[in-house]
Amino acid sequence: MLDLIRQHALFERATARVTEAGLVSILSTDKPLTHLIVAEDGKSLIGYAAVTFDYALWTVCRFAHLDCLFVRETARGQGIGKRLFERACLLAEEDGAERIEWQTPSWNLDAIRFYQREGGTGQPKIRFSRHVNQPEGSGGSGRH
DSSP states (O other), rough: OHHHHHHHHHHHOOOOOOOHHHHHHHHOOOOOOOEEEEOOOOOOOOEEEEEEEEETTTTTTEEEEEEEEEEEEEGGSSSSSHHHHHHHHHHHTTTTTEEEEEEOOOTTTTHHHHHHTTOOOOOOOOOOOOOOHHHHHHHHOOOO
16 A cells, blocks of 8 residues: 555655555554545555545535545556546545545646546646644754
8 A cells, every 4th residue: 555655646746755654553543534445456456545524614514535546557547546436436425525526736637537527527726735843854843
């Protein structure tokens, strides 16, 4: 699983900071913050989806967030992404979410076409982020 996560981050021109211990912690909790759905070919994991839940003030509704959906390059074109996406939508429905939201890089035209085929509609926005706490060992201010 860790290898898939790292491959996904590299594909999106980023770095995954999750460690093996962090992944074990996520997978072993009774109330996970992230729900993982995996696809395998009988020998190894070939894809995954990660779903989290949040609440939207404007619509006064709980919603699901498809945080990740990734299929190994060698396994693409076989419907695996579609099955992972459908399972993520079913998880959202079963958990009482009104909708599922997700994002993909604007340069990832294959993913955009995939999501449009699956009934997704996009909103042009710019995603911002700002670190508010420095990860340990990053040389931050050391505040506690």
